[in-house]
Amino acid sequence: MARKHRHNQGGGKQPREKRFDESRGELFEYDARKILRDAPIDEDHYKAFLQQVKTRGSRQGIKDAKAFVAKKASEDDLLTEEASEDLQNLLDKYARYR
Secondary structure (H helix, E strand, C coil): CCCCCCCCCCCCCCCCEEEEEEEHHHHHHHHHHHCCCCCCCCCCHHHHHHHHHHHHHHCCCCHHHHHHHHHHHHHHCCCCHHHHHHHHHHHHCCCEEC
């Protein structure tokens, strides 16, 4: 009696999700600096902030990154509402399905 092949027991396909496109990270930072230029955030903090946004977008997804930006605008008063909306739109621009 022949044995059953067990090499096709994968878990199946994972659902595709919108995530940050890491290959365009420098372009994102350049465009984000234009947005954050007028925001009341100093240069040391905005580099760390942008890195957190990029990391959340690439690991957890664009929805979580946009929620993080919105939280920083509403609770922490780190961004203005206009800058928050512009940054969220920018995240959509630099996203792709993975």
